[in-house]
Amino acid sequence: MITLNGSHINHHSFLLTGIPGMPEKNSWMAFPLGLLYTLTLLGNGTILSIIKMDSSLHEPMYYFLSILALTDVGLCVSTLPTMLSIFWFNAAEIPFDNCVTQMFFIHVFGIMESGVLVSMAFDRFVAIRDPLHYASILTSEVIGKIGVAVLARAICVVFPVPFLIKRLPFCHSNVLSHSYCLHQDIMRLACASTRVNSLYGLIVVIFTLGLDVLIILFSYVLILKTVLGIASWSERLKAFNTCLSHICALLLLYIPFIGATMIHRFGKHLSPIVHTLMANVYLLLPPVLNPIIYSIKTKQIRKRIVQVFFRKNDRA
Template sequence: MLASNTTSMHPAVFLLMGIPGLEHLHIWISIPFCFAYCLALLGNCTLVFIIMMDAALHEPMYLFLAMLSTIDLVLSSSTLPKMLAIFWFRYREIHFYACLVQMFFLHSFSIMESAVLLAMAFDRYVAICKPLHYTTILTRPLITKIGMAAVTRAVALMTPLPFLLRRFNYCRGPVIAHCYCEHMAVVRLACGDTRFNFIYGIAVVMIIGVLDLFFVVLSYVFILRAVLQLASQEARYKAFGTCVSHIGAILAFYTPAVISSVLHRVARGAAPHVHILFANFYLLFPPMVNPIIYGVKTKQIRERVLELFLRKDV
């Protein structure tokens, strides 16, 4: 059944295929997906709870970490429950407007995560390169403004997408060859001139991904230069050790994104399920490993987690 208006005609529902070509393995694929989602929920909820409840952790680095964990919770929860419904119950239907909402959350929170990782790089730059001014530069109002700027940028960039997609006719059918409503997967079903959507999508990826990553790398160039100027090797190790967790989070976020993007453009002859598996890995991996990285490498977080789970009544 089709819902229409004066300018467009779209299906009432889309059908998400899951992972094309691997439908017979959906049950088995769901096991690591479910495990990763449970780890992401447990790890990120624990981090947010610990940071919010412990006043000693209300410092810029940990407040940014709480932002990152919150974003990871929303990012994974916007896609994984529907994926598991597809894998377990073959419930492939998603309402047209629910699809647009999922797409908005997926892409906007990915942009927010990139912004928070950049903010965390700035935090490490100030802590190592300008330690005497750390508390005067990274004040609570500035952290709030950075968080609001990250949200505003993501919402401003992603708000046009649902309206752009709503105006198309979808004459190529309602079947989306993906596990979730990714922008370009929906655009491929549309008829008419979709060039603006392609250009807009690529422009956002280039502006956000390339610029954010450039400033992250630039921050670490200054950090590395400052660390190498320290007198003792122990001081160098200690200073750079404070960056290890953040570097791990950056690699966890950007590496799957870059591999997925390159694979999508270079390995065009690869089976569709290869692209989709890498796209899912990009969504699953950072929310799952970020709490582990910070829990293992950050002493204050590790101690609070141990106190929370190993505390015994006397």
């Protein structure tokens, strides 16, 4: 669509990028990418099924884990269509509205993931600080309200972003630098001032992810203070061991996010492959590894998985 003065072009579609500078190598990624998505869906689906089937796992910690698994599935499904279309079918074009919709859901589930990890930090704090009243404080109703609040916050802060993008005229290339749509990636193709978009994006990062990190750090300061107040070393280790899975999930989310953000801001001189790799790690790694970490580090889930597979082998 061309404006009256003929100087601006609003693209009807964008072109997504597979491996920058090496489109002929896209097919090499087809099998590894398919495997990652299969592991993500299988791993999180297994976690959800086991928690649903085993009544002994109907506890606050596992309810929060279920919300995390659902969020990971949502993030996976948000990126899957375009990534598979590029690497499997070499179809790079995506309509503008579809791109904006995908961008919305990717950012919503990304912010949700951070919010769920904050909720899980609060869960660990209550479990260690007041174990006798743990179940009575974090009832199913309270956990449901927390889940709704996490979802509502993510939707509310991301809701203006599609409108901020749609108001921009585009006259530069319509080639995006990733295999999915992100706000900052679409924004850079605009030929008008993107100051409002940049400012809003910065505010969202500071008051969601930044605030979440501070709350989590504060929670762990209180947890550490409580653990150090326990007389027995064995009890201290046992209490802190219940936080290891959550700490690993935190590192999986925030380290790639910080790395991708730093490279985006200060790594303009780096190869486009580095930018693509960091962005893909940020979105793909947590959904794949979270269920593996919780399966390995959580005795009840590990035991249940072993029981399920042994029963299947016995029947076979």
